[in-house]
Amino acid sequence: MITLLNDDPALLQRLQAGDSGIRRIALLDLADIAGEEHLPLFIAALRDPAAEVRAEAARALETWESPEGVAALAIALADEDGEVRAAAAQTLSELKDPSSAAALLPHAAHALPSVRAAVLRGVRELRVAAGLQPALAALDDGDATVRREAVSVLGYLKHPGAVGALTAAATGDAAADVRRAAIGALGYAAGAGLQAGAAPGASGAAQGHAGNAAPGAVLAALLGGLADPSWQVREEAAGTLGKLRLPAAAAPLTEALDDPYWQVRLRAARSLGRLRHTAAVPALAAVLAHAIGNLRKEAALALGEIGDPAALPALAAIDQDPDPEVRKAARLAAAQIRQGGAP
Numbered sequence: 001m002i003t004l005l006n007d008d009p010a011l012l013q014r015l016q017a018g019d020s021g022i023r024r025i026a027l028l029d030l031a032d033i034a035g036e037e038h039l040p041l042f043i044a045a046l047r048d049p050a051a052e053v054r055a056e057a058a059r060a061l062e063t064w065e066s067p068e069g070v071a072a073l074a075i076a077l078a079d080e081d082g083e084v085r086a087a088a089a090q091t092l093s094e095l096k097d098p099s100s101a102a103a104l105l106p107h108a109a110h111a112l113p114s115v116r117a118a119v120l121r122g123v124r125e126l127r128v129a130a131g132l133q134p135a136l137a138a139l140d141d142g143d144a145t146v147r148r149e150a151v152s153v154l155g156y157l158k159h160p161g162a163v164g165a166l167t168a169a170a171t172g173d174a175a176a177d178v179r180r181a182a183i184g185a186l187g188y189a190a191g192a193g194l195q196a197g198a199a200p201g202a203s204g205a206a207q208g209h210a211g212n213a214a215p216g217a218v219l220a221a222l223l224g225g226l227a228d229p230s231w232q233v234r235e236e237a238a239g240t241l242g243k244l245r246l247p248a249a250a251a252p253l254t255e256a257l258d259d260p261y262w263q264v265r266l267r268a269a270r271s272l273g274r275l276r277h278t279a280a281v282p283a284l285a286a287v288l289a290h291a292i293g294n295l296r297k298e299a300a301l302a303l304g305e306i307g308d309p310a311a312l313p314a315l316a317a318i319d320q321d322p323d324p325e326v327r328k329a330a331r332l333a334a335a336q337i338r339q340g341g342a343p
Contacts, residue, residue: 015041020050027053031060039064043072051081058087062094070095070103077107077115085114092122101128108134113143120149124156132157136165144175151178155185163218170221176230183225183236186218187243223252231261238264242271250277257283262290266298273302281306285314288330293323300326304333312337 014026027045030038042064045057058076061069076088092104100122107119120138123131131153138150151169154162162185169182222244225237238256241249254277256268269287272280284306287299296318303311315330315337 020048020053023048023050024053024056027056027060031063034063036064036066039066039069043069046072046076051079051084054079054081054084055087058084058091062091065095065097065100067100067103070100074104074107074115074119077118078110078112085118089114089118089121092118093125095122095125098126098128101126101130105130105134108138113141113146116141117143117145117149120146120153124149124153127156129157129159132159132162136162139165139169144173144178147173147175147178148181151181151185155181155188158188167218167221171224176228176233179225179228180230180233180236183222183233183240186222187240219246219248222246223249226252226256231259231264234259234264235261235267238267238271242267242274245274247275250275250280253277254280254283257287262292262295265290266295269295269298269302273298273305276306278306278308281308281311285311288314288318293321293326296321296323296326297329300329300333304329304336307337307340309337 011026011029014022015030017023017026023045027042030041034041039061042057042060046054046061048054048057054076058073061073070092073088073092077085077092079085079088095104104119104122104126107115108123110116110119116138120131120135123134135150135153135157138146138153141147141150147169151166154166166182166185170179170186173179173182222237222241225233225240228234228237234256238253241253250272253268253271253275257265257272257280259265259268265287269284272284281303284299284303288296290296290299300315300318303315312334315334318326318330321327321330
């Protein structure tokens with residue numbers, strides 16, 4: 001590998017200096033001029049005795065996405081130094097070439113939860129079918145961060161065979177952030193016809209996760225999310241129900257306008273507008289008096305989408321709202337209603 005820099009002996013000397021600071025700066029300088037042929041030098045630097053050099057090498061490898069580099073970064077995820085681990089994880093999260101998955105997936109069952117989570121995070125961006133079974137299996141992981149990353153992989157894949165697993169995670173996972181991620185990932189269920197078939201080739205625990213999820217089970221999971229103890233889960237459920245435009249969600253979303261947290265109310269208002277649920281007009285009109293401007297704005301916009309002329313007096317009443325964004329939303333909503341509502 002030394003012969004790679006025969007034309008620049010000064011840089012080579014700095015890369016081999018006894019001072020780790022000099023080696024790190026030399027690595028930065030090399031990154032500015034290096035081509036793919038210099039990749040072995042950066043991979044070798046991941047084994048440097050100094051953590052600062054190893055971390056710089058991990059960051060520099062973002063420039064070249066190759067199986068050798070991905071494999072070396074995956075090993076670096078278990079580095080004894082936290083900065084090196086974080087740098088390797090960040091670089092892996094920027095992967096774009098689906099062929100990189102072959103070098104990354106063998107580490108999905110690593111003994112360290114941080115490594116498993118980082119591997120799944122990298123696989124998520126690649127959107128490869130090969131990530132389906134490892135992600136399904138990781139839903140049983142004892143670490144909540146790993147389970148959350150597994151849910152993200154399944155959400156990115158948008159595979160109908162994962163809907164059953166996501167439904168189960170949305171209702172049964174002990175960690176609120178995993179439940180929230182699962183509910184958000186179910187937002188693609190409409191594209192899958194709210195159906196989930198078994199994932200091709202899945203076996204064991206993965207096959208159990210990927211079993212059929214009836215449309216009613218998916219809807220029940222999402223509606224159940226509106227009553228979750230965590231307000232973040234309720235907020236995600238309110239938003240996902242609107243994305244799916246499920247008529248059966250209209251009444252529960254109207255009730256969610258009374259949630260103790262304004263963030264949940266805001267998502268519920270937005271979703272009711274998407275559903276064009278006329279029966280929610282009185283409840284949305286009442287929200288126009290809320291102290292939080294963002295919530296008043298969303299309620300006004302939702303009334304415009306619903307398009308019911310009965311909302312015009314309530315919108316006229318906030319035409320002089322102290323928040324200019326609310327006033328603008330009220331005027332747009334009123335104009336939309338007069339023009340016949342949302343298309």
